[in-house]
Amino acid sequence: MVNRFSKIHLIQAKAQGFRGFEKGMIFDFEKRKTIFIGDNGKGKSSIGELIAWILTGRNVEGRQKELNITNNKSTMTIGILTFKDQDGKIHEIERKLSSSMTRKFDYEEITQKRLEELIP
Numbered sequence: 707m708v709n710r711f712s713k714i715h716l717i718q719a720k721a722q723g724f725r726g727f728e729k730g731m732i733f734d735f736e737k738r739k740t741i742f743i744g745d746n747g748k749g750k751s752s753i754g755e756l757i758a759w760i761l762t763g764r765n766v767e768g769r770q771k772e773l774n775i776t777n778n779k780s781t782m783t784i785g786i787l788t789f790k791d792q793d794g795k796i797h798e799i800e801r802k803l804s805s806s807m808t809r810k811f812d813y814e815e816i817t818q819k820r821l822e823e824l825i826p
Contacts, residue, residue, distance in 0.1 A: 711825055713792040719760070720788075723780030725752045760785040760801045761825060763809075763818055776803065 716735040721727040726749050733753055734740075742750045758766045759775055776783045782804040790796055799821070800810040809816050811824070 708791070708824060710823060711791050714789040714825060716757070716787065716789050717796065718786075718788040719753065719756055720786040721752075721756050721784070723777045723783040724756055724759075724775055724785055725749070725777060727752065727756075728777045728779050756785050757787060760787045760799055761821070763801065763807070 718735060719733045720730065721733075722730040724731075726747075733756075742753060744750055754766055755775070758764060762768070764770045765774075782802065784800065784802045786798060786800045788796060788798050797812055798810075800808075800813075802808045802810075809818060809821060811821060
C-alpha cells in the first residue's frame, strides 16, 4: 500500500442521502477545470462539503460537531470519491453513515488516521 500521495486528481464524486441529494448523484471532474453554476440552494456548496466529508469526516470548516449532512428523507448517507494518484493509478474512498460510520479505501476498511496519512 502507498505511504502517502503527493498529488491527487479528482475524477468523480458520488453522493446518496447527502444533504439535498436524496437520490444518487454523480459529479464528474474529468475535465481540467470544472465549474458549477446554479441558483442559490441548488447544491454547489454541498459538492465541496461532500468532498470534505469523504476525506475528513468533517465539514469544510473542519468541524465535526456542526456536521449537517444527512438528507431528512434518507436513513443512510454515502459518499464516494474517485481519484487518480501521482502515478496515474485510480483509487476510491467511500464514507458511509448509517447507525455507524465506515470508511473504505480501495474497498478495504481504513481508519481516519490512516486516511489522513495517505492524503494529508
